[in-house]
Amino acid sequence: METTSRLVLTADGSHSVYNAQIDQYYHSVHGARQESERVYIELGLLAAFERFSDQPLRVFEMGFGTGLNALLTVKTAGQLGRPVDYEAVELYPLSTTDASALNFDQLLGTHSLAHLHEAPSAKRTLITPFFSLTKHFIRLEDFRATQAFHVIFFDAFSTRCQPELWTPEVFSHMASLLVPGGLLTTYCAKGYVQRNLRSAGFEVEKHPGPAHKRAVLRAVLPA
Template identity: 60%
Template sequence: MRNPEKKTETRIVLTHDGSSSAYNSEFNQHYHSVFGALQESQRVYIELGLYEAFKRFEHISVFEMGFGTGLNALLTLLEAEKSQRAVTYTAVETQPLSLEEASQLNFDALLGSHHLNLVHEAPWNRPVAITPFFQVLKHEGRLEDFRTENRFNLIYFDAFAPEAQPELWTQAVFEQLAAMLHPGGLLTTYCSKSSVKRNLRAAGFLVEKHRGPAHKRDVLRAVKLA
């Protein structure tokens, strides 16, 4: 069950493109790029991840490491609605934002949508259909403890930076994620450090380097080898 007690201090902040993010005091980390939460998520997870998955697969099942503000989920929902492609969305988060914090995020206002609160209000640990084309299943807990028989087409890897959470950027974790993907499945992430690329390759991924969002030269898309 979700623990209603506050785990750490989190505050909502504004990034340079006018979109919200959150700051976690325990890890001294922002949930999104301070140069623009919306443009970072759009580039890394939607353009490089979801659009490519739409081309490769008929049925789309997404796994997100780090549900955070729900921005990646919201953008995915909107794309599912626009394309009328059914998406099932599973996420793992250790420290969910409170509903009060989530209500301060401005993504719906910027995107002209009304789904963000519905995504955050969805109960934890059971699937909820937000729209006819988008179902979400949020798990509260650590990635290392997460177990599933499901297989995914696409993984959004949005953990805090390796300096803050080194245990999540290891070969062992990427092997765990590879086992959760269908052959040819995709993993996208904002971090392009050499150690991350090396661990992805060792875990059985073909690693591609792509142009990043503003103020970020490179980001990664990794493809699970057959």
């Protein structure tokens, strides 16, 4: 799909991308970095590290997008010395031109963003000694895992743009990918999203969100 996109500087100094075709930002304009750190690292990755402390962590991301969530995971895994096997689905990857313009490496003190975007489809790629990546350029409904995951970063476009990805059926698929006790985190806390998660078997927690975001969600698959 051809997209018309432009780089946007968000309130915390980190970049996002605006997709004009669907009138959607990839990250919050109030702060891309702080949103990802709150929703996916604090509530997702760090909680999963604590919960599954005796094993390498497996992470699945719905919506690889700019690569920010993956890059923050690279940094955190390296700081903690905890190995992460990361898989992501992205049907419409960013162009190399758009990806190379993002300022995430400069802000985070990392050097892995280009490697994340250049990683081939359906091939496990070692990015650092503590982080491997497998990307799948397919639809979410076509994804099948070979091993269960400990945490899911659910970062689809908004319910306005992609309502088909916020349904009970999709969340049931997500539940089938997780180990017992596994986690799913997302920025969207709408009532019907919570209900759809519960109908798929999750226990749903509301947590304070980042700037200008009252609440975000962490869903737990009962052990």
